[in-house]
Amino acid sequence: MATTQFPNNVAITGDLRVSGDITPKKDKDEVLAMAELQTFTVPMSIWNDHGDHHNMTPGTGISTGSGTVCAGHVSRHGSLIKTEIFIDMDGLLSGAAIGDIIGVAAAANCYIGQLSAAVNGTIVFGQVTCLETPAGGDPDIDFYSTATEATGTQDAAVSGLTGEVAFTNNGDWTGAIATPIVFTALPGMGYMYMVDAGGTAVEYTAGQFLIEMWGTPSTETLKYVPGTHGTNAPSLQTDNFAMNDAATAYYARGEIQLPAEYVAAQSVELRIHAGMLTTVADQSPGCTVDVEVYKTDEDGTSTGDLCADAAVSNNMNSLTFADIDFTITPTTLSPGDLLDVRLTVTGDDNATATVVKGCIGSVQLLCDVR
Numbered sequence: 001m002a003t004t005q006f007p008n009n010v011a012i013t014g015d016l017r018v019s020g021d022i023t024p025k026k027d028k029d030e031v032l033a034m035a036e037l038q039t040f041t042v043p044m045s046i047w048n049d050h051g052d053h054h055n056m057t058p059g060t061g062i063s064t065g066s067g068t069v070c071a072g073h074v075s076r077h078g079s080l081i082k083t084e085i086f087i088d089m090d091g092l093l094s095g096a097a098i099g100d101i102i103g104v105a106a107a108a109n110c111y112i113g114q115l116s117a118a119v120n121g122t123i124v125f126g127q128v129t130c131l132e133t134p135a136g137g138d139p140d141i142d143f144y145s146t147a148t149e150a151t152g153t154q155d156a157a158v159s160g161l162t163g164e165v166a167f168t169n170n171g172d173w174t175g176a177i178a179t180p181i182v183f184t185a186l187p188g189m190g191y192m193y194m195v196d197a198g199g200t201a202v203e204y205t206a207g208q209f210l211i212e213m214w215g216t217p218s219t220e221t222l223k224y225v226p227g228t229h230g231t232n233a234p235s236l237q238t239d240n241f242a243m244n245d246a247a248t249a250y251y252a253r254g255e256i257q258l259p260a261e262y263v264a265a266q267s268v269e270l271r272i273h274a275g276m277l278t279t280v281a282d283q284s285p286g287c288t289v290d291v292e293v294y295k296t297d298e299d300g301t302s303t304g305d306l307c308a309d310a311a312v313s314n315n316m317n318s319l320t321f322a323d324i325d326f327t328i329t330p331t332t333l334s335p336g337d338l339l340d341v342r343l344t345v346t347g348d349d350n351a352t353a354t355v356v357k358g359c360i361g362s363v364q365l366l367c368d369v370r
Contacts, residue, residue, distance in 0.1 A: 037267060042363040044234040046254035047224055047343070054119050056085055059109030059150055059191075065091035068104075072113050072211075074120055078223065079239070081121040081215040085113050087194070089207035094137035095155045096201040102141065102194040103154035105203075110152050111191035112211075115145065121215025126183040130173040134207030138198035139172040143211070145187035158195045163188065169197070173207075180212075187213075222252035222345060222360070235361050237277070238287075238345055242356040247285070247348040250358070255296070255338050256365055262335045266368035268328040270307075270341070273364070275321035277357040283348035286317035287358045290346070291326045296338040303332065306339075316345070321361055 056072025057063075063070060067090035074083050093105050103110025115123065128143060146152070147163030158164050167183045192211075222236040238250045258268070274289050281287045290311035294302035308327045315324050328339070345358045 036368065037366055038261075038369050039271070040259060040365045040367070042254075042256055042365060044224065044236065044362070046256070047222065047236055047252040056083065056113040058113060059103075059111040061103035061107035061110030061152075061154060062092070062112055064107065065089075065104045067091040070112055076217075076221065079216070079221070081119075081217055083113075083115070083120050083123075083211075083213040083215065085192075085211040087112060087207075087209045087211070088132075089134060089137070089194075089204040089209075091203065092137070092194075093154055093203050094141075094196040094198070094200055096199065097157070098197055098199040099157050099159055100155050100196050100199070100201075101152045101158050102137070102196055103152075106154055108151050108153045110154050111150055111193055113192050114150070115187060115189050115192065115213075117189055117218045120189075120213065121217045123186050123213050123215045126167065126186065126211070126213040127180040128168050128170075128183070129180045129210045129212070130177055130208070131210055132206055132208035133174055133177060134204060136205035137202045137207070138196050138200040139174055139207075140196070140198035141173060141207075142166050142170075142195045142197045143168045144193045144195050145190050146193065147188060147190045150191050152191070152193050155201065158193055161193075163190065166195075172198075173209075220248055220250045222250045222343060224252075233361070235359050236343070236345075237360075238347055238358040240355045240357055241281070241347040242279070242349050242354065243351065244348070245350045247283075247346050250345045250347070251342060252360075253340070253342045256341055256363075258333060258335055258337045258339065258365075258367060259369060260335050261369035262333070263368045263370055264334045265330050265332075267366070268330045268333060268368075269366040270326045270328060271362075271364040271366055272316075272324045272326070272343070272360055273321055273362040274316040274324055274345075274358065274360045275318050276316065277359050278355040280317050280319060281347055281349040281356050282351050285313040285346065285348060287345065287347045288313055289316045289324060289358070289360065290344045292342045292344070293326075293328050294340040295332060296340050298338075302340055306333075316358060321359075325366075 054074040058070040069088035072085035146161040293306045306329045
């Protein structure tokens with residue numbers, strides 16, 4: 001009986017019969033040589049939220065109150081931004097004089113949240129709802145905004161801050177439980193405070209409020225349009241910018257993950273399939289799509305823009321949809337990496353009476369895989 005000896009002291013005793021080809025193990029260079037560019041379609045739903053969700057954070061003169069709750073959230077709803085803040089005043093103190101700031105005893109930074117155009121948009125409407133009648137401290141509470149100062153101190157006059165604006169003046173919150181009270185003025189960008197309008201320095205044991213505000217964004221957003229099932233596929237679309245007579249930029253943001261089969265540091269591209277709905281834009285640049293790509297560093301930071309191609313002016317201003325490719329610098333990329341991608345469509349039209357909308361029909365990731 002024959003014995004066949006293999007490397008590493010492995011032996012087979014008896015007859016060895018093999019049919020077909022024996023393929024030796026490939027080395028790294030051979031694996032790379034076999035890598036091929038494959039296409040992965042990105043679900044359009046990843047762009048639905050546009051990354052426009054934020055928490056509202058109170059100052060320490062509110063958040064350190066015993067039993068106090070102050071939490072807020074900002075979310076995008078189409079072309080509007082909603083800001084919501086819930087406050088439970090338990091543990092805060094009213095002021096000794098009319099117009100004094102409410103907060104933790106003698107503490108600074110008694111703001112309940114900060115408004116900024118980038119996060120909250122320009123406020124166009126707001127209301128306050130009393131969910132629980134204030135008790136202990138003075139029930140006559142007004143809400144203020146200030147221009148720049150976060151340092152407002154409990155029991156200090158709000159008039160000592162810069163650019164203060166009272167956006168509610170309801171009197172005692174005793175007879176309007178669960179009834180929204182519309183703002184009497186619109187708050188400006190800055191910090192928001194609760195102010196004692198009665199002048200009684202006592203600790204609150206109860207009192208809950210919900211503040212709701214609607215704003216218009218400082219930047220436009222590409223709309224996720226789901227379409228009619230069976231007729232229209234989901235897409236990203238601009239607003240109708242016919243006759244806007246100015247270049248307007250529309251944004252969408254999402255995360256795309258490199259597949260496990262991707263070969264590190266090999267070719268990566270993003271392919272945007274885009275065009276115009278109904279009518280092309282008449283200006284130059286009429287409608288252009290651009291891409292920014294950042295690698296997520298998994299520590300709350302990201303690298304510089306990895307998109308190696310500048311956008312070609314007017315590259316999507318056609319009624320015939322076409323592929324527009326952007327090369328991504330792959331040097332630092334590995335399988336599983338997350339790419340933080342922002343799409344920008346810039347549209348400009350001056351003389352068109354019909355609808356002028358840019359549309360992205362699909363986004364595809366092209367990369368070398370083994």
